[in-house]
Amino acid sequence: MLGEGSYQANTYNLEFEGEIQRLKAQVLLSWEKEARNLKWFGLDDGMNVLEAGSGPGFFTEKLLELLPNSSITAVEIDPALQEKAVEYLHLKGGDRVNYVQASVADTGLPANSFDFAIARLLFVHLPEPVAAAREIFRILKPGGKLVIVDSDADLFWLTNPPMSVEIVREKFKQVIACRGGDLSIGRNLCRILQEAGFGSINLEAVVSHSDIIGIEAFQPLLDSGPILQMVKQGLISESEIESYLVSRDKFLAEGDRSMMSFWLMACGEKNK
Numbered sequence: 298m299l300g301e302g303s304y305q306a307n308t309y310n311l312e313f314e315g316e317i318q319r320l321k322a323q324v325l326l327s328w329e330k331e332a333r334n335l336k337w338f339g340l341d342d343g344m345n346v347l348e349a350g351s352g353p354g355f356f357t358e359k360l361l362e363l364l365p366n367s368s369i370t371a372v373e374i375d376p377a378l379q380e381k382a383v384e385y386l387h388l389k390g391g392d393r394v395n396y397v398q399a400s401v402a403d404t405g406l407p408a409n410s411f412d413f414a415i416a417r418l419l420f421v422h423l424p425e426p427v428a429a430a431r432e433i434f435r436i437l438k439p440g441g442k443l444v445i446v447d448s449d450a451d452l453f454w455l456t457n458p459p460m461s462v463e464i465v466r467e468k469f470k471q472v473i474a475c476r477g478g479d480l481s482i483g484r485n486l487c488r489i490l491q492e493a494g495f496g497s498i499n500l501e502a503v504v505s506h507s508d509i510i511g512i513e514a515f516q517p518l519l520d521s522g523p524i525l526q527m528v529k530q531g532l533i534s535e536s537e538i539e540s541y542l543v544s545r546d547k548f549l550a551e552g553d554r555s556m557m558s559f560w561l562m563a564c565g566e567k568n569k
């Protein structure tokens with residue numbers, strides 16, 4: 298047990314390496330737009346940046362490129378993922394990445410130390426998101442900002458031809474909820490920030506569309522590994538995923554298919 302919450306990289310997908318590749322594809326899908334919003338929210342080169350739930354380091358890599366004069370503290374609870382990040386970033390990161398193996402709810406980092414914090418696809422998995430946001434509030438400097446990037450189950454994907462995702466989506470919601478997460482967190486992000494003490498709350502959406510970035514960028518996200526893993530764990534039956542798999546195959550066979558996805562980016566400030 299690595300910690301409480303609904304994400305464990307070694308059991309989320311059928312294979313650990315498959316999960317690493319899925320995480321990479323999720324970063325590449327929308328990085329430019331996320332970077333644009335982060336800058337608009339106030340992220341600037343030279344800042345002391347906290348990345349919470351940094352995983353195998355693909356997003357950290359992008360931050361290092363965007364902010365050549367910043368140092369990044371990567372807080373990650375899972376030692377196997379942190380090891381991946383250290384290995385992946387050893388040439389690019391140098392002494393600009395400070396790895397901290399800890400829970401975001403109790404980082405052990407000194408108060409008032411960071412200019413900017415980012416938590417991407419982390420809060421969805423946390424049993425106590427407000428407590429985690431409070432801990433980040435504590436370690437941010439006055440005037441510092443936290444950006445939470447997550448989605449919401451009812452926003453995940455829109456496709457043409459449509460895919461039959463309803464049953465799988467409902468099951469996923471239940472399974473994540475049983476493990477302490479909340480797949481519908483997108484709609485609650487502003488309140489989480491408010492309850493943790495943040496002010497000047499803002500919310501933006503990042504939309505990715507295959508007509509703009511190409512359908513190939515979405516391909517790894519259609520990996521059925523996490524769904525088949527739920528079947529393997531007895532959490533959903535083969536008959537319940539059948540309509541999804543049939544519609545997914547039909548979608549993949551369609552030459553003229555298109556797909557769009559949505560992330561939400563909520564920003565709060567530790568007002569001076």
Ligand SMILES: C[S@@+](CC[C@H](N)C(=O)[O-])C[C@H]1O[C@@H](n2cnc3c(N)ncnc32)[C@H](O)[C@@H]1O
Pocket residue numbers: 300301302304306320321323324349350351352353355356372373374375378399400401402416417418419422423
């Ligand atoms: C879905 S992954 C996202 C990884 C990365 N942020 C990204 O966008 O690709 C969630 C990450 O949060 C980490 N995590 C989960 N609970 C955590 C906690 N309480 N404290 C710190 N990290 C946590 C997981 O181990 C995993 O690396």
